[in-house]
Amino acid sequence: xxxxxxxxxxxxxxxxxxxxxxxxxxxxxxxxxxxxxxxxGMKKYDPVVRHRVEVKFKEEKHSS
Numbered sequence: 001x002x003x004x005x006x007x008x009x010x011x012x013x014x015x016x017x018x019x020x021x022x023x024x025x026x027x028x029x030x031x032x033x034x035x036x037x038x039x040x041g042m043k044k045y046d047p048v049v050r051h052r053v054e055v056k057f058k059e060e061k062h063s064s
């Protein structure tokens with residue numbers, strides 16, 4: 001059975017632009033939902049501003 005590739009994304013705060021973590025997502029799930037739909041409205045705790053903020057996602061370099 002073929003397996004789909006996953007993309008690695010860095011999560012960055014929308015307010016302070018510091019890195020808050022990493023997440024790996026499939027390009028598309030079995031229901032046809034893209035990774036952009038999964039991350040829409042996602043919030044993480046930002047220790048600098050001390051509350052939850054919206055996060056931006058940047059695709060990270062894949063290992064060669």
